[in-house]
Amino acid sequence: MDIRTTGGPATDVEMAAVDGLLGDPEPVDHRVAYGGRAVRSLRHLLLPVLHAIQDRTGWVSRGALEYACRRLSIPPAEAYGVVSFYARFAHEPRDAKVVHVCDDIVCSLAGANAVEGAIRVPCLGLCDRAPASLVERFGADYQAVQMPETPPHVVAGVQLLRRVGVVDPESIESYRAHGGFAGLQRAREIGREAVIAMVSEAKLLGRGGAAFPTGRKWESVAKAQAQPHYLVCNADESEPGTFKDRVLMENDPFAVVEAMAIAAFATGCERGYIYVRDEYPLARRRIGKAISQSRELLGVELEVRRGAGAYICGEETALFNSIEGKRGEPRNKPPFPVEVGLFGKPTLVNNVETLLNVLDIVNGDFGDTRIFCVSGRVSRPGVYEVPMGTPLRSLLEIAGAGDIQAVLLGGAAGSFLTADQIDVALSFEGTRAIGATLGSGAVIVFDETADMKEVLLRIARFFRDESCGQCVPCRVGTKRQEEILERMFTERDGDRSADVMLLSDIAQAMRDASICGLGQTAANAIASGLTQLKVLNG
Amino acid sequence: MAEAVFVGLPKRFVSLSIDGREVEVLEGSTILDACRRLEVDTPTLCQLDNLTPVNVCRVCVVEVEGARVLVPACSRRVEAGMKVRTDSERVRHSRRLVLELLGSSVDMSLCSAQVRGWMERYGAVPERFGVGAATVAQPVKVDNELYVRDYSRCILCYKCVEACGVDAQNTFAIGVAGRGFDAHISTEFDTPLPDSACVYCGNCIGVCPTGALMFKSEHDMRGAGTWDEGRQSVTETVCPYCGVGCMLELHVQDNSIVKVTSPLDHSVTSGHLCVKGRFGFEFVQRRKG
């Protein structure tokens, strides 16, 4: 491969940012070939390098990108494809300070911040403090601050959330004083098979959305022939209305790290990654600190990877591609991650909350609970941990909901419930019985004053923005879905049955023929909204 | 004595049923291979025998018993006992919608008669999304003497990217940029081809199914209204430039070469050429004047 660069040289500052991560380049000797396998194997450092450039300068210039390409032996056209995929990379110069304002469902309900010149972004995972924003200051001392800074959220729970607000999230001694690392020690005492058996017996189901039996996944990875095995903790949490993983990572980061070490031990993983969405700088920092403080105890090399603004990278195979330094495009399954995952090797992917449950399972005090993120028109928004099967009504009561027009359960990929459906039991079976899902645990509450047309339009826009664009049903389908919805809600009269029909035709094709869960669920909330809510009669 | 070398287990046959008919194919084959064996015509847009499947267009989807969603025939490997339906209501629906969604957003007028046949078979009516439906329409990119890029015709099948990359050319001059409906084929920072890494092998043109990538000669003649495939003949020859022996198909109209291709199933080229074979034909038609 011949890397041709024509964008002009990178500045000294840009080169220093890249070299700061990759080390100084070898002196150029034109008699010796550069590149080859050794350099190409650094491809997975592309996103970290792009972040280093942007943190320093505020954007990724062509010269800087091409310098990174030369150092990593990546064709510039391909690297450009990567930069332009992720919403958080800019390829135009920007001010040293940039404000990102959330204009997603919950923040719009709360009257989203109007900040001059701000970038409007989807849910920042701070819905309990809506309206939310993220402020970045670029330069040698890059800073990203989640706003509002003081967390007024409610954290209610006695099992998974019991250490939140109790332990000092930056101190390993404090974590130890609260029983920290007992689980890892116990896991080592009883051995791999016993750990996996305990997880299977607990009948733990994944909390990342798909509710897959965790024990089965662990068993497959542990048994997989190919080596090495990798562990990935999915902390991309970008489903609108979801913020539980953030609360866990910010407040109990050592527990996340310990749980990862147990998972790696049980399934024979040599290396583990935790992929944290870029909009969670505090969580990222705390997890990073927790890893470095506990490194000698872990028995596995753990690394934090930083997302770059793409909901789709929460999909496990898109996440692999993202860690590998590629566009976050999901892969076709099969083969499944347990056989062919990160870097083509058997990989265990679990959600943050799923892993935390494992800690309690190993310590012998598993309580089958579920964390819900309640936001919107409630007086006490926050995270609530309740036993599986708790009626939605009780959850809404403790969170302080008044009169309810609708509840969006499971975020944008979930579905709407009306006031007469809130007796549903919050369990996988209970929700399935009424055609809903727990999804990510997001519970967004709307009272009678909420404009549900706006909400549906925002959801349609979300999917259109976040589709990776790979497959036709989703790439064009999400676009058409948004167009048709806009038309239905703005044109005053006329027969809408044809448009309703079009939407349902598109929905079926997206559900049946899309590559991944994004396309497969992109019509759910809208379809349920159109049938359940009074949005078409006026 | 030479050591024995393990070359893998011999391949076995796998039997499955397609629309109720039993068929046996070698393990590792795709459902599409099995369909072809039974002569079940299956629409494909992003699949080509000489490229790695990317399974992105989804027009080839079939229903596999027990699977929650439809599966792409072009890349899903057969399994013993699989029960496949290629003409169920669900399959027909998704194939129709894929063709309609593409047809409503992309200029597909230069696609093959085969593609038009599929449109007809599945009753695709792209117009039904209404006149306001967004398209990928944009000005044609004419930035060099050899070929033009008209991305208004691009269905984003990834074939050109594959041909420019590891599947053939290993030049990586183009990639997919942007995402969602804005995803598009691009050089780095959308730089014009002459400034990019492109070496003008034309292998991307060779695999493009929609006419988005086109010889400039063809583009100019179409513009002038003189392009007429009815008046063209194809002459097969071997490229005279080097010793590889690539087979060329010279498309000739009015005694001038207007385009050069190579057959996809040719053992030397697999349809791929280099700039000399692809574009170096001017000297042939240099007339003494």
Ligand SMILES: Cc1cc2nc3c(=O)[nH]c(=O)nc-3n(C[C@H](O)[C@H](O)[C@H](O)COP(=O)(O)O)c2cc1C
């Ligand atoms: C579009 C999309 C986004 C997703 N986002 C997340 C996410 O942010 N966090 C997560 O844990 N799982 C997410 N998932 C689910 C993952 O693909 C995967 O199933 C999960 O991480 C597995 O972990 P679990 O078994 O512990 O639930 C997403 C799936 C899709 C299709």
Ligand code: SF4
């Ligand atoms: S369904 Fe959407 S997000 Fe998923 S692969 Fe297809 S285009 Fe990408």
Ligand code: SF4
């Ligand atoms: S002509 Fe060859 S090098 Fe240029 S873009 Fe096409 S495939 Fe790549």
Ligand code: SF4
């Ligand atoms: S230019 Fe042609 S080959 Fe390339 S993606 Fe578009 S339609 Fe496919």
Ligand code: FES
């Ligand atoms: S932070 Fe704004 S909607 Fe979640």
Ligand code: FES
């Ligand atoms: S031909 Fe199978 S997905 Fe395109």
